[in-house]
Amino acid sequence: xxxxxxxxxxxxxxxxxxxxxxxxxxxxxxxxxxxxxxxxxxxxxxxxxxxxxxxxxxxxxxxxxxxxxxxxxxxxxxxxxxxxxxxxxxxxxxxxxxxxxxxxxxxxxxxxxxxxxxxxxxxxxxxxxxxxxxxxxxxxxxxxxxxxxxxxxxxxxxxxxxxxxxxxxxxxxxxxxxxxxxxxxxxxxxxxxxxxxxxxxxxxxxxxxxxxxxxxxxxxxxxxxxxxxxxxxxxxxxxxxxxxxxxxxxxxxxxxxxxxxxxxxxxxxxxxxxxxxxxxxxxxxxxxxxxxxxxxxxxxxxxxxxxxxxxxxxxxxxxxxxxxxxxxxxxxxxxxxxxxxxxxxxxxxxxxxxxxxxxxxxxxxxxxxxxxxxxxxxxxxxxxxxxxxxxxxxxxxxxxxxxxxxxxxxxxxxxxxxxxxxxxxxxxxxxxxxxxxxxxxxxxxxxxxxxxxxxxxxxxxxxxxxxxxxxxxxxxxxxxxxxxxxxxxxxxxxxxxxxxxxxxxxxxxxxxxxxxxxxxxxxxxxxxxxxxxxxxxxxxxxxxxxxxxxxxxxxxxxxxxxxxx
Numbered sequence: 001x002x003x004x005x006x007x008x009x010x011x012x013x014x015x016x017x018x019x020x021x022x023x024x025x026x027x028x029x030x031x032x033x034x035x036x037x038x039x040x041x042x043x044x045x046x047x048x049x050x051x052x053x054x055x056x057x058x059x060x061x062x063x064x065x066x067x068x069x070x071x072x073x074x075x076x077x078x079x080x081x082x083x084x085x086x087x088x089x090x091x092x093x094x095x096x097x098x099x100x101x102x103x104x105x106x107x108x109x110x111x112x113x114x115x116x117x118x119x120x121x122x123x124x125x126x127x128x129x130x131x132x133x134x135x136x137x138x139x140x141x142x143x144x145x146x147x148x149x150x151x152x153x154x155x156x157x158x159x160x161x162x163x164x165x166x167x168x169x170x171x172x173x174x175x176x177x178x179x180x181x182x183x184x185x186x187x188x189x190x191x192x193x194x195x196x197x198x199x200x201x202x203x204x205x206x207x208x209x210x211x212x213x214x215x216x217x218x219x220x221x222x223x224x225x226x227x228x229x230x231x232x233x234x235x236x237x238x239x240x241x242x243x244x245x246x247x248x249x250x251x252x253x254x255x256x257x258x259x260x261x262x263x264x265x266x267x268x269x270x271x272x273x274x275x276x277x278x279x280x281x282x283x284x285x286x287x288x289x290x291x292x293x294x295x296x297x298x299x300x301x302x303x304x305x306x307x308x309x310x311x312x313x314x315x316x317x318x319x320x321x322x323x324x325x326x327x328x329x330x331x332x333x334x335x336x337x338x339x340x341x342x343x344x345x346x347x348x349x350x351x352x353x354x355x356x357x358x359x360x361x362x363x364x365x366x367x368x369x370x371x372x373x374x375x376x377x378x379x380x381x382x383x384x385x386x387x388x389x390x391x392x393x394x395x396x397x398x399x400x401x402x403x404x405x406x407x408x409x410x411x412x413x414x415x416x417x418x419x420x421x422x423x424x425x426x427x428x429x430x431x432x433x434x435x436x437x438x439x440x441x442x443x444x445x446x447x448x449x450x451x452x453x454x455x456x457x458x459x460x461x462x463x464x465x466x467x468x469x470x471x472x473x474x475x476x477x478x479x480x481x482x483x484x485x486x487x488x489x490x491x492x493x494x495x496x497x498x499x500x501x502x503x504x505x506x507x508x509x510x511x512x513x514x515x516x517x518x519x520x521x522x523x524x525x526x527x528x529x530x531x532x533x534x535x536x537x538x539x540x541x542x543x544x545x546x547x548x549x550x551x552x553x554x555x556x557x558x559x560x561x562x563x564x565x
Contacts, residue, residue, distance in 0.1 A: 376403025
């Protein structure tokens with residue numbers, strides 16, 4: 001691959017030219033000779049492949065990302081991590097890929113901590129950069145009452161194939177996220193992955209359907225492939241090899257597997273994948289997915305219990321982590337981190353709640369925020385206080401909260417999505433959020449749609465309350481079903497205007513299913529619905545949806561901004 005990169009050097013993005021000059025594996029052989037207080041952009045790129053993150057804006061601050069396959073972690077490793085965190089006064093953050101990040105390192109201690117972790121079996125390798133990232137599954141894999149096929153053994157084989165292999169350390173065209181689940185229902189959706197193996201059935205036998213091309217803003221697409229369980233690892237290898245050989249390496253923003261799929265089409269990339277294996281597989285089977293019933297008992301298949309420790313929106317301090325490790329040791333519990341950023345203790349003999357916990361909200365996925373990420377506009381984890389938390393908890397509404405358009409909070413793969421940004425639309429530049437609605441994430445049908453408006457941070461709770469009130473008035477028990485049956489029968493612009501009008505008029509009117517054909521823009525029928533319900537707020541002529549969204553937003557929030565100035 002390095003030879004091929006050099007031959008096509010004029011077509012490559014900067015990161016690929018760097019790899020062509022020296023492979024990450026060769027560079028990282030000399031990591032112990034690196035002066036971490038004096039690193040440049042090239043060093044930063046290479047260090048990501050070893051799990052070390054640094055940003056030029058804060059060049060003496062470092063973070064480490066710990067690779068925990070399937071989110072599984074032993075008590076011994078928990079105690080070692082706790083010791084390191086206390087010794088160096090670090091912050092623990094759980095990620096949406098069931099990993100851990102350690103923040104607060106500096107140029108003097110980052111290498112020491114990196115070595116201690118890796119020498120004790122806690123890998124940081126290939127957790128950033130152009131690598132196969134931590135492979136994820138449902139936290140109840142193999143043990144929950146929805147579990148049909150335990151997939152952890154396959155995940156171990158997948159990781160063994162790529163981890164610490166010179167051919168794969170940082171040398172993929174872009175990162176690859178992989179998910180696999182043998183469960184009929186999952187706590188969280190996996191259709192945001194580049195590669196997803198979903199439980200399916202074909203001719204009476206259970207196996208997996210393959211989905212390709214997901215990312216934070218896109219759903220993985222059905223590849224029309226059904227695999228037997230013993231074929232999954234070989235097909236994974238074939239996908240990685242094909243992407244390694246044929247994936248795009250030009251403009252960096254267009255090098256994900258999704259972009260390769262866009263360019264070559266599904267049949268085109270399947271031909272390349274099929275060259276890398278000798279499998280005989282069938283066309284797609286019937287998906288066995290169903291919605292997870294959050295009211296079900298937390299007892300496992302073996303009748304033992306589960307305790308879930310809800311983190312402080314992915315944050316855990318060292319003292320608490322030690323107590324959690326001691327609890328797991330005492331109870332002989334298996335510990336797993338969930339992609340929902342919480343910690344699960346499986347195999348308890350009694351149904352216990354051993355810790356007082358101020359956070360009981362399990363359905364909000366929050367990115368690292370500007371405390372730990374230079375791309376984020378908001379302090380996301382603390383700014384969750386601007387959400388209607390009681391209502392979110394009451395209805396188990398899945399919220400994805402990102403601090404930038406990169407979407408680490410998976411704001412388009414949830415019920416309600418948010419991006420914390422900034423705007424000057426209502427006066428001096430201030431923090432405001434984009435709103436996304438309509439995600440049909442369980443079955444990978446639709447990503448949430450952007451409502452084309454920005455809501456000031458201080459008004460966010462009130463705006464979301466209007467949306468949730470609409471859901472409460474419907475006959476549906478789950479927000480995702482409400483999205484499918486009501487919200488997704490209207491255009492995004494109509495929904496923006498509808499909720500703005502309700503907030504402005506303080507009027508209790510509610511939507512019914514729209515039987516008209518859904519269009520991207522606000523239709524004549526939708527305008528009539530608005531005019532009928534909000535006389536005086538909607539102009540009778542010269543109706544332009546984007547202009548109305550702007551006018552109504554400014555009438556609501558510019559005045560508030562001026563009053564608070």
